Amino acid sequence: MVKSLVFLIVLPILTIFGFTLQENAESVKSQKLGTGFEVQASEDPTCKDCHADLVGKKVVHSPANDDCRSCHLVNIPEHPGKVSTGLFLKENVPALCYSCHAEMKMDIDTSRTIHQALSESKQCNNCHSPHSSDEKKLLNENKKELCLTCHNKEMEINGKKTKNISLLIKTSKVIHPALKGGCTSCHKPHASSENYLLIGAFPVDLYVPGNKENYAVCWECHDSDLLELSATTTATNFRNGDRNLHNVHLRGARGRSCVMCHDMHASNNNYLILDKIPFGKWSFELNFAPVDSGGSCSPGCHGFTEYKR
């Protein structure tokens, strides 16, 4: 809006007198133009005069504040009349971004998994504005919504068909409170050396040794006593008397991963318990039924079993 207003007012005046737009005030004032006139610019337009809206939001990318030419090779004398289409970027994204964010490139290059969002369509700009934004870290959307703009469909990730996370969250009664802080409470947005772009270890396999190192991401917020203590009356409610049933299920060389009972993101059952346990292409019902002092289930693994605290 502001851009077009300034454009409407400034540009016609400038073109009537036949002089050229120039960013640098000194050179405009002394420049001899093809018409032979020595012009005195009453107003020297800069990039920001016409494109103010681009840098008008709360968080401004510091190079966009300092000098548009650190990224665009736009020559004002030929602009916008002659060069009004085309971005004239110094380099393509992401090389452009990495030319200053070199440390980040190093970090990404040395990671085991790189988020595919970095390489498809608008690359870095899928998530960031290069100019300014009302969101922290120049994000295009609120941090909570951002990820769901793409994760709103089923995807095939590492050969495994995954849930539509947006739909799952919208249609579930119980949402993991960790999601309040956004997806980045557990996931890295760019790249990671852990599975699933996580900030800490978490296994891909359903059966894994039951040591706490395998589930590091969970202990960012939960106490690993939940897994490690064989007897407790406080570390978990999943217990029969003081017998820790988390420990019973997870310990040993072929312990069961959290994903055999819980959904990490959301579920219709209390405590994020799954409806069905996934086993490759097939699955069976868990039939979890919580009560005040415990609960019961009857999965395919064993028959109907109750626990009481």
Ligand code: HEC
């Ligand atoms: C006198 C007003 C004016 C000035 C000064 C100006 N621009 Fe523009 N610019 C425009 C207009 C009008 C357009 C074409 C309409 C549009 O796409 O917004 C445009 C288009 C562009 C485009 C191409 C957008 C596209 O989608 O193709 C870029 C990039 C750009 N300007 C960058 C700059 C930079 C960098 C500067 C400073 C060196 C600058 N402009 C100075 C008015 C101006």
Ligand code: HEC
């Ligand atoms: C850090 C690099 C960088 C800087 C600095 C920068 N731009 Fe851009 N600009 C880009 C990239 C990348 C795009 C393409 C964005 C996209 O594809 O969504 C772009 C797009 C544009 C466009 C097209 C319209 C739009 O909103 O995408 C205009 C106009 C523009 N820039 C003008 C400017 C002006 C004026 C400045 C200085 C105030 C500036 N840019 C500073 C990287 C930069």
Ligand code: HEC
């Ligand atoms: C000309 C150098 C330069 C280029 C090119 C550049 N950046 Fe930056 N960027 C900076 C500087 C300087 C900062 C501020 C660093 C700081 O505060 O730690 C910054 C900060 C950021 C931030 C963090 C903002 C915040 O509020 O903390 C993001 C996100 C970002 N840049 C993304 C990008 C993307 C995406 C591109 C490519 C389109 C890009 N940058 C290209 C210099 C650059």
Ligand code: HEC
């Ligand atoms: C999938 C979305 C997404 C893509 C794609 C993406 N980023 Fe980010 N980026 C984020 C989020 C989210 C944050 C904020 C992380 C946080 O606050 O925990 C961030 C933070 C940053 C920061 C600030 C430094 C920091 O760690 O806080 C920079 C710089 C940055 N990104 C640059 C880039 C560049 C360059 C690209 C392209 C190579 C890119 N980003 C691609 C989502 C993305």
Ligand code: HEC
């Ligand atoms: C409590 C930590 C946590 C939070 C917060 C979290 N995730 Fe996850 N996410 C995981 C774990 C653990 C896995 C791997 C196990 C699995 O597949 O469920 C995973 C897997 C994924 C996968 C891989 C596909 C899949 O289902 O296996 C995607 C995509 C994903 N998360 C997206 C998101 C999005 C989007 C958000 C924010 C709405 C989010 N995650 C928030 C922990 C979390």
Ligand code: HEC
């Ligand atoms: C521009 C679209 C886009 C956005 C935005 C986006 N993603 Fe993704 N994400 C993808 C694609 C594409 C894949 C890879 C699907 C595949 O492997 O086929 C993916 C994969 C993932 C995976 C699985 C990675 C693996 O290899 O196991 C996780 C976890 C994930 N995204 C989390 C997030 C989080 C967290 C955010 C927000 C910070 C986010 N995504 C934003 C497109 C996006």
Ligand code: HEC
């Ligand atoms: C960023 C912090 C955070 C991380 C990381 C995290 N959680 Fe949570 N989780 C919470 C909070 C907060 C609660 C609610 C209070 C509580 O029960 O401790 C919760 C509750 C739960 C619940 C019970 C839900 C309910 O409705 O009572 C389960 C199950 C759970 N988390 C599993 C996990 C698993 C598995 C991991 C590792 C993949 C994990 N969490 C990682 C913050 C986190």
Ligand code: HEC
């Ligand atoms: C065999 C199924 C099963 C597995 C595997 C499992 N849980 Fe649970 N979990 C439960 C049940 C059932 C509850 C609900 C207990 C209650 O309140 O009655 C629960 C509750 C929780 C809670 C809520 C607090 C508490 O302990 O009562 C957290 C947090 C939690 N689990 C985290 C995890 C983590 C982290 C993993 C993997 C390291 C894991 N669970 C693996 C069945 C399981």
